[in-house]
Structure formats: C-alpha cells, structure tokens
Amino acid sequence: MARVIFLGSGGGRFVTLLQIRGTGGVYLIEGDARLHIDPGPGALIRMRNAGLNPTRTDALLISHSHTDHYTDAEVLIEGMAQYGKKRRGILIGSKSVVEGADGIGPAISNYHKSRLEKIYVLHPGEKAKLGELEIEGTPSKHSDPTTVGFKIHSKEGIISYVSDTEFFEELIDVYRGTRLLIVCMVRPLNAPIPFHLSTETAGRLVEGVKPEMAVLTHMGMKLLRENPWAQARWITDRSGVKTIPAHDGMSVILNEKIKIEKAFNKNKRSNGNAR
Template sequence: MRATGGIYIEISGKRLYLDPGPGALVHSRKNNIPIEYLDAILLSHVHQDHANDANTMIDAWSEGGKNIKGTLIGSISAIDGFEDIEKIVLDYHKDHVNKIITMDVNDSINIGPVHITATKTQHSDPKGIGFTIKGEKTISYIGDSCYFKGLEEHHKNSDLLIVNNIFPRERTDADNKIKYHMDTYGTLKLINKIRPKMVILQHFAPTILKIGPEKEARWLEEQTGIKVKAAKDFEIFEF
C-alpha cells in the first residue's frame, strides 16, 4: 500500500484537507502543509483509510482546542455514525471546530468563494459520499465507489477528476470479492462521459501496484485522449 494521508487542496484562496487517513498529520508536517491555516477538513466516509487521522488533524489545527476555528465537513457516518456504524470524529474534537456540516447526497455548502457539493457513491459505507469542489475551476473527487449508472451526472463539467482507482483492468479472484470499488474500466466510462481536462488516479490496492498504476494511466490516456496521471506519494499537481 502507498501512503494514505489524504489530499491537500488549495483553491480560490481556500485551504482544504480531504480524507485524512493514517499518517495525515505526520506527512503534513514533513511536507510543510500549513495545518493551522486550514479552512476545512472533508471526510467522504467513515473507513479508517480515509478518516483515521481526523481527530489528530483537528487537534493540530485547533492547537489542542485553544484556537477554535474552521469547518468540519463530512458524511453522516463519519460525523454522527449510522445504524451499526460508529462515528469516527469524537465529541471532544467536535468542540474544537467552529462549524460542523454533516452532508448527504446533493447537500452543499460554501466556504467563502468555494462551493462544495456532496455526490452519490455506491460503497460498503451506505452514507459514503464524494465531493465536487467549485472555485475558479471545478474539482471532482469520486470517493470510494464502484462505477454505477448515473455516477457521471454528479460530476458534469469537472475540470479535474480525482478517482480512487483501486483495481486494474485485470482483477484477481481476491479483488473480485471486494465490492464497491473502482477499477480501470469504470474509470474509463467516467472519463468518456465527463470529459474533464485532467484525471488523477490514486488510492491503489496491491494488484494495481504490482502491475503499475502508470501503465493503467497510459492506457486510459490512449483510450480517451485526456491527460491521466497516476499519483505518487507527496506529488504536487498545479492545475
């Protein structure tokens, strides 16, 4: 597995941290990400590889609760829990942010000039969401999801598409037992229907790492004519 620390985004003068999984705090410090100046933390769903460091990031962000600020945005499951799914954000840390926004599909919020909308997913967390983030450009984060009919409708007119491309085209029997995750064929359908300016693949499982995510990215680029990059740990994209 590659690092699971999430994604730091600067857009229209705002600083957002998306899905702070294990290592988010440590990797942020090593890469000089200004945690103290974040405007919002976004959680797509409750699973540990996407939200494990949410509490520690809030702690660092608020300087241990001394400086309450910013907005926590997340799925119902991540912030409040859902049915038998336990929430991941502790009540103690909820008190360390200025505003908490729990989002379901099609809910939206403005962070200054940035408009954020929750998008539909199909995942083992039934309340999992993706995001569209609209500023001077539009970023779509699919979140953890398999491809399903209509997924692309939530991400129309996106300039940059970020896909958790877990599996390659050639899936193993073990891969096929893991449902509700995207493979390269699903990503191909999305690209062809959305036609973004650029696509970033990330969040790779062992099978695609053995084959080489770059190989899958090249194939997608050849098939679509759209620029596709397989992200490396700590890679910076200017778009």
C-alpha cells in the same frame, strides 16, 4: 491558482497498513482557503514532509468512515483549533463520519466536534460553503452506505474527488463539468471487487465525464504491483483524457492550464512556516 497536493496515493488495507504508499489524503490550497480531503493514517507526518502547517487548515472533508480515509482527522482538528485552544475549523463529512450510521462510525469524538466552528453532514446533492468555495456532495455505492464524493467549485473551475464507490451511470452526469477529476481507484484491469472502482470502470467514468485531466489515487496492492502508469495509459487511450497515477507528494497546479509538479524533496524538512 489552485494547488492540489497528494499526501498519499495509496489505499486499501494492505497498502495502508504497510504504508507502501502514503494514505494522507488530498490537500487543496486555493487563494486563502485550505482544505484537506480524507486524512487517512499518517496524514500529519505527510503534511510535515510536504511543509504544510496543520494549524492553517480551514476545513476537513471526509467522505466516509473507513480508516484509510479518516484516521488522522481528530489530531488535525486539534491543529485547525489552534492546538485545541479555540473553536476553529469546519468539518464536512458523511453521516457515518459525523453522527455514525448503519453501525459505522462516528469517526470523530464529541470532544473534537466541540472544537470545531461548524459541522456539515453532507448528503449527495447538498452544498456547503467555505469562503468562496462551494462544496457539493456526490453519491456513491460503497460498503459505507452514506459515503459521499466531493465536487469543489473554485475560481479555477471544478475539482472533483470521487471517493470509494462502484461504477453506476449516474456518476457521469454528477461529475460533468469537472476540470480535474481525482479518482479513488483501488484495482487494476481484470481484477474488479465490489463497491470499488477498477481500471475498466474508472475508465468509463473518465470517458463519460471528459475532464481536462484525471488523476488516479487510493491505489491498492494489486494495482501497484501492476504498472500504475500502464493502467492510466489504458484510460487515456480509451477516453482521450490525459490520465496519470498520483505519487506521494505530487502537486497538481490549476491555472489556465493544468500542470504536474513532482514530489518535494523528502529530506527537506519544514520548520512549520513554509506553507
């Protein structure tokens, strides 16, 4: 069984700064492996709310060096490194995140890099190994030119994370074979902006890839002001693929079927041992 937990469903500068939705990224638990994708602002707090212990994370996957995707990475590296006392944990990131590129980044200090057991600079088409999981970098067209997405090959099939990108046809081939497609979609219908996906283009991607299910996340202000469910329904109608908008704390469970579990009770705090 694999569990995908949405530690946020918001993105873009307004939603991020006002925390209208969380921006803690996506957390994947599959067997013994735990990975955290794009831990933006508040990821640590959202983990606490979800009962997740940051010292148990094995790897951070960071798609690019924009704040809504990486801000909490350093403190979470200290978590993976057992309060910074050991060299433990893996970082898989774009060139901009790890080394800096095109005047953007790096997102991680040298000290924090020194706490990690392994660092991968992931380019599109390259793969990194994490136990039995294989993580494949995918291409993007974004204002951080080295942005990557992730195609995670797991026992429960392929789980893909489409990071910030504009639509281009090649993406359909790249993500083909995906079971659960997680899409960073900032904008609703009739409101596209450069370098990002909106309902029309996310719809073309979902229709082409034909995953078992698609989940929309990283939603911006204009999209949240519309009804995100109506935007998702537009994609479902067009593609024939069940598409839903994420909400903070929501889990997706992958077994023979894919099921949604609603958010945890926000008042139920963890003692750090829960998961």
